[in-house]
Amino acid sequence: MQQRVTNDFTIRVATVNGSGSQSSNLVLTNAIFRLGIPVAPKNVFPSNIEGLPTWFDVRISSKGYQCRTRDVDLLVALNPATWRTDIAGVKAGGAVIYETSYPIAGESQRDDVTYYAVPFNELAKANFSDGALRKYLLNMIYVGVVGELLGISEEDVEAAIASQFKRKAKAAATNVEAARVGYTYARENLKKTDRFALERVTGKTDGLSFMDGNRAAALGCIMGGCTVAAWYPITPSSSLCENFIALADKYRVDAQTGERRVAIVQAEDELAAIGMVLGAGWAGARAMTSTSGPGISLMAEWAGYGYYAEVPAVIFDVQRAGPSTGLPTRTMQGDVSFAYTLSHGDTKHIVLLPATVQEAYTMAMDAFDLADRFQTPVFVLSDLDLGMNPWMTSALPYPRRPFDRGKVLREKDLNKLEKWGRYRDVDNDGVPYRTLPGTNHAKAGYFTRGTGHDEEARYSEMPDVWQRNLDRLVKKHETARTAVPQPLVEGHGNAIAILAYGTTHHAVIEARDILEHRGIETDYMRVRALPFSPDISAFVARHERVYVVEQNRDGQLFGLLRVELPDHLISRIHSIRHYNGVPIDAHAIVDPLLQAEREPAVIAE
């Protein structure tokens, strides 16, 4: 008899896109979570409305690992098109629940997995007369089968269904019925011979609930005082603005008058979206747009304008796999170097790099403060994994700070000044003062332009004026180094370190545990923003080798570090890259790191 595996395995559900499997996948996730067991769902879906294969992984991890794992222990196979490759992906000792009609022959015939044949199609046909609903309810039948085999009580599944179908009692009842069909069939027909089990635990998920990063960012926009949003729909960022709209409808509308304290425009393209944001930011509103890589490409010219004319803006880039249209529904940390210097000429932006749902929320608020404080576009680089997958998270904290609206001169300030210059560095931090249109003072107005200008915002083509302004902008960028979210460090005193950012964080957590078991202890720095904090070079200086891990082919952050680190430290950093479109897992870090440690010369850059 195989050793029992409790609360530490991964379920993969392979279905056809458009079959409505997302609801049942979330019900399964929630039902397991109700047992107090940490779960990390990952949706690997196609760029398609209906018909292409889609997979949903539910990682069950007693240690609370939230990254993807490449190990599939229990497969629910409901897509004939991918049946053969899906079964090949199951780990030895795993189990397969499949539709009875699928052939077990050749590749799909394995002697190291347990098979459970379930006549899903027949069960759906026999129990549900509505043909249209049948395809959809078939998915809920699988939840019942899995529940019975793994020991999830029917009550927990029913509670999960109730919470999934809030305010839709009839739909909930039908889904409960479908789950029961699965339970009953499994109880009466399947003999459990696999090794996987779930057991209720305590103390691991207290105070946690599920949220995706796009919703958290939308909450950050509401709490950060965003009043103008302009966007163009694009996967995987659309749900950020859609969540913002839903929240605004609820919390930004006067109950008596119906008047709205927010303006949201679906723009004709991303050029218009960023243009509206800059126009609004210039006029004094907190404004944002959300997009993904292709939209960032279109925004390049305006981004340089915002940088040079010094206009606040917040741009959420929920990164997806590129170049070009690429893989619109897959993840990547692909826009880091592009966003950092987005636009022609001498341009450098503030870029925030959230890794968690908490940070998707807090950094959204930070972004509005930083944009106002530094009078510049601020990019928040989330990714599809963070933005669209549900993550366990504790309650988001209520903001304690008021808005930081930056250096804005009002009428009373102007009364005290004999003269002022829009681009004059009064405080020696590179950050000038601005006025807003509508300021009722004869001296308030100035001319904002993307052309060369002097300290008084007057047009100038003089070489010294041009260079002086660029140097001040660099000084402002230097000031931002310590004002942006600073890196976080774990571990101390080891020779080897890992440096990562964004969602790569979750794979690093598991990778460091695995490495420790293999006898390699590591320190870890998580970079949370650009420009780089001075802490980063100090951290590299304290280590013999620093492995920079990221989810792109060319080592974008690694490249930026090589440019900015002092020469003598450059040889200490090494690059580990993951770029197949699915979220990085621990072995994508452990394997190359172990190899490099055995043969350091091989990967030395």
Place this chain on the structure above:
Amino acid sequence: MTVNLLGLSRDVYKGLPTTLCAGCGHNSITNHLIKALYEYGVAPHLLAKMSGIGCSSKTPAYFVEQAHGFNGVHGRMPSAATGAKLANRELLVLGISGDGDTASIGLGQYAHMVRRNVDCVYIVENNGVYGLTKGQFSATADTGSTLKNGTPNEYSTIDICGLAIELGATFVARSFSGDGKQLVPLLQAAFAHRGTSILDIVSPCVTFNDHQGSTKSYAYVKDHEIAINAPDFIRPREEITVDYEPGTVQEITLEDGSRVMLRKVDRDYDATSRIGALSMIHETREKGEFVTGLLFADTGVPDLSEREKLVQKPLKDLKEDELRISRGDWDALFTS
């Protein structure tokens, strides 16, 4: 000293000296704008001067120096104007564009600004030529017109007014840079109109497009322009003293209660008919003539801020307690 309704002298409405060519039609427009703004009594601090890139887009520096200006990127001024107006609906957003900025690189944004009915005045200083890059054709160049070197334009022309009317514009006028008598009241009517006001102003380029083969030269326009109506603009706070003949005047009431009076000069023209306006544009164009005047107006369409049901207070001025979810509602979000 002579002052306007706000007690401001005409000098307040002036700007920096122009850097455009001497005799440029754009400078005439600037002077008419100064007059119109001064007479109307636009508060300088509530004026937001927006522009894109090109000769026309430089002109916001040449009037009302006290006002805030925003000289954006090529063809994208409509989006910036939209954002500024949403941020502060008290602003009079005045956009100045050119034919290249509007009809070529910025055609998409122009179209969407019009269909959203963003409350702004949008002036196209239309000379049918790219001046700053030294004389290439723009998309408003007439078919058959030629460049200085003799190259003919073989492509169809984009009519900025016709396009706007087709897209649902609520105020569309055409004038000529040298016709202050017609232009100043049209500008003031545009200031009063709530919604997008399109003013296509034929503005001859004296350097690159004022030669015999051009259809936007001074000589050509003066010979071929037909004034269909001469609007006189009247502020409601003043007594109506316009000299007009009963039966030949058409009255359009604007949202703020002020009215435009259309004096029908040559023929009976109904500026409330979208189809009529399009017919007029096409018919006159076929004859090689420019129709000028208020071509179309519809004062009953909500603007973007109204459609979005924005609060009266400018969004830029809203504070934490008006924008954040309350503590109680926040906690409820995480306990449900």
